[in-house]
Amino acid sequence: MVDNVTAAKVPSGAAPATNRIGLTLAEYKGANSTLCDGCGHDAITSQLIKAFYEMGVDPYTVTKLSGIGCSSKTPAYFLNQAHGFNSVHGRMPSMATGVGLANHKLIQVGISGDGDTASIGIGQFVHAVRRNVPMLYLVENNGVYGLTKGQFSATADVGSKLKSGLVNEMQPIDLCSLAIELGCAFVARSFAGDPKQLISLLKAAISHKGTALLDIISPCVTFNNHEGSTKSYKYARDAETPLHDIGYVPYFEQISVDYEPGTVTDVTMHDGSHILLKKLATEYDPTDRDNAVATLHKSQQEQQFLTGLLYIDPTKPDFNQTLNLIDEPLAILKEDQVRPPKAVLDEIMDSMS
């Protein structure tokens, strides 16, 4: 489906493999990670690097924004050639909104954590989604505050246990069902330990116009990977129930997959890319919003860990369309485009004299 060229596969001595815009995988990397070995966040970062590389996205056209947390450090670890901003706790969505308004040609990646989004930043999350600000909104969800050493976050499941033995009694905030409720037109849940599914979802999210929310279970090996945690690698691996097998065919490639009629749902994105969803145990239609909400509610009651593309509507207008902005980025408009002529000032002054 997608050319799986990676730096690792290049025979020694030969020129490194490049993608469709002539860049090597190395050119999509960032600084070395300073996170704990085995942290789920690093696994997500490597899939992001691969996704951008394989999509052939020009790094100059990307911005990486984040709030505060271990997860929010990760924008430093990919796409060195893209501008980034590690801002303040919980406020990435507003910054990203501003960046997008200033330059709507940029592809924005917003990285957040479950603390950053579901607690301090829930208001900004809700409103960015409501506006449909074009961006990949990644929540690297480990059920705890990693950076402040392991307190529960608002996504911790009922009954989940901290290392200290403290048990969470409160209902978790399900960011996916909240996002669907708010009209988000791309909502997916995945797992840092399921790279195959994750990369397809990341690529689809890059193609999406508007807010694409990915809630990715991303185990914290230091504070929440023990027996009794519901966000550990082991728990997630055992409990993961994919809704479908996800394939992704970018607009610049031919679809050449054979499938039995009735087994695959093909979602066409606005840029002509395709998401191919292969049926597993039961039928799941990701364009049915009511069903998506019901499915999530049911999974929560049954403490199931559902992953996959939960909901998609490729036709919903994004924030820039709503505002009817001119095609040129506002940030680079010339003086004569933004400072009205003297006649306008005269007219205003006349109306006040």
Place this chain on the structure above:
Amino acid sequence: MKTLAADCAQKQKKGRVVNDFSIQVATINGSGSQSANSVLMRSIFEMGVPVSGKNFFPSNIAGLPTWFTIRANKKGYVGRKRDVDILIAMNPQTALEDLKSLLPGSVCISPVELKLDVVRSDVKHYQVPFSELGAKTTDQIKLRKLLTNMIYVGVVGELLGIDEAEVEKAINKQFEGKAKAIELNLTAVKIGRDWTRENLPKDDPFFVEKMDSTKNKIMIDGNAAAAIGCLFAGVTVVPWYPITPASTLCETLIDYLKEYRVDKETGKATYAVVQAEDELAAIGMALGAGWAGARSMTSTSGPGISLMAEFVGCGYFTEVPTVIFDVQRVGPSTGMPTRTSQADIMSVHLLSHGDTKHIILLPASVEECYEMAIQAFDLAERFQTPVFVMTDLDLGMNHWMADRFVYPDKPMDRGKVLNAQQLEELGTFARYRDVDGDGICYRTRPGTVHPLASYFTRASGHNEKALYSERPEDYVNLMKRLDRKYQTARKYVPAPHVQIEPKAKVGLIAFGSSHCAVEESLDQLRDENKMAVSYLRLKALPTTEAVRNFVETHDRVYVVEQNRDAQLRDLLRLEMPDLSMKLRSVTHYDGLPIDARSVTEAVLEQER
């Protein structure tokens, strides 16, 4: 404290007091008195007499008392006059108190049924059967209440001798293009005028006489003036959250943007306005846009400033431009939302945790609201930092006479931004390297197509290359450089206005809307008390060398400001500790705009 001030003595002489008085209209808010008040003010303006109008309104939509004061003054004093000369007591709820506050010899116009004449006999009463006259204006009960207000315009117009033709002009202006409304309002004014002519013999000293002082002038409020400034500054991203008294700044701006910044053919806009979910989001969006290269702004008041604190520190530390208007109201907390104050200056100057200090512009007139709005965007981009423009409710929401605004004569200053070609020529780039020694570094916009362009902005410790650092020397270098940048700003911000009286031992320092009271007070001190006093009007922080010189060359300097704690005085003491004993304070913080008489009395009191 009520004193028998000079203007009272003048009144009792029973001479003619021409073009020098204040009118207070007491009504109930939501009763539609605004248009009557504007027409009255406008009529005096059309007579060529300098005038200003202030609205004292409750934080409420309808049903509570509200006052509108109009000051006419031939010398052009536009500050609040402490004592009211003519009261129009339309609100039965407050009539008694309003009447009690008058000085002997003042005028009271009231509905006859309130029988105010029995309350005070040392005031000249004109009692008018407003309801009866109101009934004659129209058959439509709904309109009657509104038109009854217009009747007092007729009464006052007749008593003061305002030409009918000028009132007509004012009505035409107020109801532009609405023929029916114009006709009805003209009728109401005429009913009031005719009844007064036939029934009320003139028996007070106050008159309006034609002058030539309003030709080529405009009437405008400070928020609209700032909005026009933003429009011509070329603002492109405007996130905001409503709050009194700042809302009308962005609301007016939105109207102008719709009118003048949308392509007539395609309908596409060269700007983006977002009503944010709160002030945290508003400042976040403004900073995001500023970081990405756009000219952004937001406007707010005290409570919003408090919410913005963390992000403003982030903008300072990561060096991102944006412009923030603080239209101050009375705090702390919710305080008195519809009353004026200058009590944010200290917290705004130092807003956010850690060592921060921000550039602030301090307009004192509507002209400066316009000019400094434009300047603020240039400074923000030049200094790559959030720049504040601080006004207040009095300046922002009240009506001021002004000269026509001047079209910007300089191109926009977009600051030190490198494009791909410049990066190529330089061959090297470090976001936070002080190449020019002025503390201001070069930046690149996201989206710049060059291998050197990108950098990673972080609100945590960083070195010249924008890499994470906790090294002591990196932090110290960074903080020193930020201070160097602040020192550079002293040479760029508007210098104060200085007025030296050759032999003066005493000086006054003021800023913002206190200016008009101080200007008038200087005349009072000179004319009534033979005191020559110098004056420095601060237009910005950081201060410039001129401020130090001013304090040095005077024995005692009074800093006049509208807050309890003498905030600016203390900021100046921090700037010049060696001169701190010379710095004294005059404060005024009751929520009403500061007035000249209070300043004069406070200075005399301390000089005694």
